[in-house]
Amino acid sequence: MSHMSLIQFPCTHSDLCLCHSPAFVRINTVFSQKAAQSAPITRATVAAAVPAPTAQKRNATDNAARTMAFVNISVFDGVSDTLRDGLRVLVEGNRIKSVEPVETPLPPDVELIDGDGGTLMPGLIDAHWHAIMARPSMMTAMTADFNYIQALAIAEADATLMRGFTTVRDMGGPVFGLKRAIDEQVANGPRIFPSGAFITQTGGHGDFRLIGELPHTPSDPLSYAERVGMTAIADGVDQVLLRAREQLMRGASQLKYMAGGGVASMYDSISVTEGSVPEIQAAVIAAENWGTYVTVHAYTARAVTMAINGGVKCIEHGQLVDEQTVQLMAEKGIWWSLQPFLDDEDAVPMASPASRAKQLEMVAGTDNAYMLAKKYNIKTAWGTDTLFDAKLATRQGAQLAKLTRWYSPVEVLKMATSVNAELCALSGPRNPYPGKLGVIENDALADLILVDGNPLDDVQLIAQPERAFRLIMKDGQIFKNTLENSHKG
Known part of the structure; x- marks a missing residue:
């Protein structure tokens, strides 16, 4: 089927329809002529027509595809009463892939993020x-x-x-x-x-x-x-x-x-x-x-x-x-x-x-x-x-x-993470972000904060984000990082 036959498909609308206006006829004629002169639509022509992503978008895409492992950390998972030690948190794309023992073998080409003994907690x-x-x-x-x-x-x-x-x-x-x-x-x-x-x-x-x-x-x-x-x-x-x-x-x-x-x-x-x-x-x-x-x-x-x-x-x-x-x-x-x-x-x-x-x-x-x-x-x-x-x-x-x-500090932090997330999830099918928020667990959305210290002992750390928050991640993307120790595993 030619470009011309696609555009000039017979109109069955009434005479009062906009299709019959002189302006529409002129526009349709111009588009038909241009279509007739254009090359056939193929995968190659589509690829050539789509512009390459800008540097900003390319970086965001690359970031979303990274696999990162948080090491040398304690974990407040949003639901437990105490910090959890001896764990490593893997993030792949925009999800937490796994919360695993530190001795678990790492897959190749994982970026290690050394938390310098800080506390990793949900956003x-x-x-x-x-x-x-x-x-x-x-x-x-x-x-x-x-x-x-x-x-x-x-x-x-x-x-x-x-x-x-x-x-x-x-x-x-x-x-x-x-x-x-x-x-x-x-x-x-x-x-x-x-x-x-x-x-x-x-x-x-x-x-x-x-x-x-x-x-x-x-x-x-x-x-x-x-x-x-x-x-x-x-x-x-x-x-x-x-x-x-x-x-x-x-x-x-x-x-x-x-x-x-x-x-x-x-x-x-x-x-x-x-x-x-x-x-x-x-x-x-x-x-x-x-x-x-x-x-x-x-x-x-x-x-x-x-x-x-x-x-x-x-x-x-x-x-x-x-x-x-x-x-x-x-x-x-x-x-x-x-x-x-x-x-x-x-x-x-x-x-x-x-x-x-x-x-x-x-x-x-x-x-x-x-x-x-x-x-x-x-x-x-x-x-x-x-x-x-x-x-x-x-x-x-x-x-x-x-x-x-x-409330106790741990109750405060639970309220601002897993409890508030439960309220957000009450929107059911209208939830614009399907996935678990407010927790650090397998397959949860990767919204994370690395705190310089233990907020369960000193809850005032959350009142000092400029100093106390060393890393802020949302949806698997890092928006703040003052750590110096990151390398490939």
Whole structure:
């Protein structure tokens, strides 16, 4: 069959179809003439037409194909209570090929990475991160050109990875493009489990409109925050279904719903319950039809109970719940994504006295929340929820280390590795990174940190990534390496 016959295949569309327009006819004629003059398509012509990979892409490919063996190390595997010695960890491509005794014969041409007696551990996971909102101030986020906000997010993603956080569960914001750029190795950053725009009611925690923009009618344009994909305002079951399905269509690995008042929001107190059981059920149905789940922003017992009755699988925050609500969480097997919010140097700066008062009300419940989570053995994840403060973002590891107020160092490290990974995996078929995260075991994804020292003895090492993290690997690729001893075996 000739090129001409391929392009001029008879059209059976109606006369109103674009195929019959003069412009299409002219374009088709030009393409047909060019095709007729071209050489036949063969394997050789395809190979000649495809450009050679750039140096950057070639290096990434070579790196992904390497076989590396970490030696002279102790291993924290993400699940054990102690370090494991006498082991060697082989990485092939983007997977851990084996965790084996050091005396096991090595295959040829393996690159040996001498860990100099350090501790090899899984990459860290932040279960409540906002890649778009972590670095800009609130005023910048609201007023700057959004291309600038995205540029800040790209820079922050690179910094996040250099702090040893190889995975983040993004709890709201337009990160689909950033995630794709990282996955395609256009930019450096962690794996991102995106929620997309968080779903909120009118006047809820995610409604950033000004009073002067009300009343809103169906014919009015969307607000700025809605247009850029930060938030999705939805009132009623039908609107919730629509906005939930839009986020899933864009690639959300889980959905985020605002079920209660917030600290930084302008209109709602923390005591406000937002949404309704039918609306939350609508989001849950949309998520479960795609094989994933809904998590909710909520602080109070009433908001958390309503969300559980709506079928959600995870609670974000929850500092003001009561014991009866935590018992319900335990009964239903609900995850609790808690943050160590205290009135200290890591408190998110507030823009108004009203928000500051709400912040103090919320942090007063933090100790009780952790006590109840431990008492009822709730599956507890950790995240920072850093917002609008570039300096605070740099303290990601320090905020993790702060968990020793309630947990032992090994419990802290488990939470930020294997436990958080288990929560990420709750997205099921919507998991963008199939494979085991947060552990060092055979066939797990090769996200690794080599620590100069023993973080089980000195958990503050994770708060000093510039000094303490000698090597950072994500997906089998090395992004930081200050070791001097690497050679072929």
